[in-house]
Amino acid sequence: MGSIPAGIWVIASGVIIYGLYVGADIFAPLALAVFLWLVIEGFARMLQERFTKLPRWLAQLGAVLVILGATTAVIVIFIDGLNEFAKNAGAYETRINEVIVGVYKTFNINTVAPPDLSSMLFNMQNTKFVQPIIDSVQGLASSFVLIMIYIAFLFLAERNWPTKLDFIFPESKAREQAREVGHQVRKSMEQYLWVQTVISVIITIITYINLLILGLDNALFWAFIVFFLNYIPTIGSIVAAFLPGLFALAQPDWPSYMPADATLNAVIVLACVSIWQFAIGNFVQPRMMGESLNLSALVVLVSLAVWGAIWGIPGMFLSAPLTVLLMILFAQIPGVHWIAILLSADGKPIKLKTQQIAETEQIAEN
Incomplete structure (x- = not known):
């Protein structure tokens, strides 16, 4: 590759990346809609393979209803979890303040008074760090309707794609290669999403059972947090293991069969969640993923x-x-x-x- 093509490639890449960044409110929901559409299509094809006489439109409708039902269930679980946290917010804040005081005493930090949770969370520096995350979550929630509209139009446009492909690639060899590229992309995406979903479901069920046995508050909420974070490569599984453990430090009451030391309980929760993340992520997932990633x-x-x-x-x-x-x-x-x-x-x-x-x-x- 010569210097001129390389320069053009760098400039084009910069323009594309800048365009994706500026148009994030449009392109990010569209990308999410495409991948959700792939999940629905893959599930619809699976229904048709099992029930050969099932019409395609009915299989697609069934897949859409299953996805909407699962989405509704997840929203209800998250709302219930947040309400549960709100009810016990005072007890959690008191416990966290005790942990902060204990940390200051343990490390002999000389200060007038240890900060409380409110002053730590709502100072200017931490607000600047957390605000982009909050804005991104709010933006994703507000884009839900737009994502649903995109999915509906993807279903409507699907029937015309073969004809458009024939017009774009009049030569049979180029058209065949384009179809094969599309098939390979679709196959890889569906396999990745399917395997990732199955792995996340397995980890979620095991995590929920573990947290329920250990007596962690709001175990179902934390299990679903683990489910979604597992879709984020590498870092997601690490964060998913640490969040329940950190929350365990703030939990004031534990079952009688658990140790009296909250720090030890947090270590136990962290270990129980981490061991399954490590085992399934390193031994089961690579075998299921194959060459899709x-x-x-x-x-x-x-x-x-x-x-x-x-x-x-x-x-x-x-x-x-x-x-x-x-x-x-x-x-x-x-x-x-x-x-x-x-x-x-x-x-x-x-x-x-x-x-x-x-x-x-x-x-x-x-």
């Missing part, structure tokens, strides 16, 4: 930071599948094939059948 660990972290900076929390959730999408697309373009190699974990990005056939014919000619 052929990304190096460094690329996963960098993509998490980049997409998070561009789109906030939605970007973090979508960072891995979006990077896989880019890797598949780059692998088909000779000028940027090297980027796909750098993104892949084994240096072998996915090759399409048409690409493999072309390479075989070239070798035969030589």
